[in-house]
Amino acid sequence: QVQVVQSGAEVKKPGSSVKVSCKASGDAFHSSTINWVRQAPGQGLEWMGGLIPIFNSPNYAQKFQGRVTITADESTTTAYMELSSLRSDDTAVYYCARDDLAAQGLMAYWGQGTLVTVSS
Amino acid sequence: DIVMTQTPLSLSVTPGQPASISCKSSQSLLHSDGKTSLCWYLQKPGQSPQLLIYDVSSRFSGVPDRFSGSGSGTDFTLKISRVEAEDVGVYYCMQAIQLPHTFGQGTRLEIK
Numbered sequence: 001q002v003q004v005v006q007s008g009a010e011v012k013k014p015g016s017s018v019k020v021s022c023k024a025s026g027d028a029f030h031s032s033t034i035n036w037v038r039q040a041p042g043q044g045l046e047w048m049g050g051l052i053p054i055f056n057s058p059n060y061a062q063k064f065q066g067r068v069t070i071t072a073d074e075s076t077t078t079a080y081m082e083l084s085s086l087r088s089d090d091t092a093v094y095y096c097a098r099d100d101l102a103a104q105g106l107m108a109y110w111g112q113g114t115l116v117t118v119s120s
Numbered sequence: 121d122i123v124m125t126q127t128p129l130s131l132s133v134t135p136g137q138p139a140s141i142s143c144k145s146s147q148s149l150l151h152s153d154g155k156t157s158l159c160w161y162l163q164k165p166g167q168s169p170q171l172l173i174y175d176v177s178s179r180f181s182g183v184p185d186r187f188s189g190s191g192s193g194t195d196f197t198l199k200i201s202r203v204e205a206e207d208v209g210v211y212y213c214m215q216a217i218q219l220p221h222t223f224g225q226g227t228r229l230e231i232k
Binding site (some may be wrong): 100 | 121159161163168169170171174175178180181210212214216219220221222223224225226
């Protein structure tokens, strides 16, 4: 059974950066798709970007271009999402999710979410 | 970006009764390979989203067969044949034919 485990909650100051980790078990991490999705308080889901580790060529939503960096370490089957120049409206739960052989490229297995609070 | 529009935004259903959610996309989700990249997620209260349906009508592993998806092109529907108490939460459709993946606003299902 695939498991996705994320790092713990963070409190950050405006203008700083946050790096969230996501350890994904299961077969073929290197060729899986890891996506990052965020959810502001009381709001819907918003795709931020994704990566296939073996290609190491992430795609980002235009909204986050220049502020987000998604990487992966195949040796530890861990993906990372770093968001810089944090603002108060970046306060959200950040999810990572990996795909499945049947549902390729999609968010099939989700982490528990990481709450990032941006506050002065 | 492709805009996904769900209706209704909320619904209240008696256990054992059916429920239906509509999702419309601003452009066709039909890929050149013949697949249509539309999926449905359920986010139960206090939980992470979970994949229910992908490629319009394929149920993901472990999803009960009371959930079904249908549609084509730009119009899609999620149906629950007999709603159970555990089906409470917010349902989202999402398109995966084009980046960025985009979600509908969500439909909140509550039990009467």
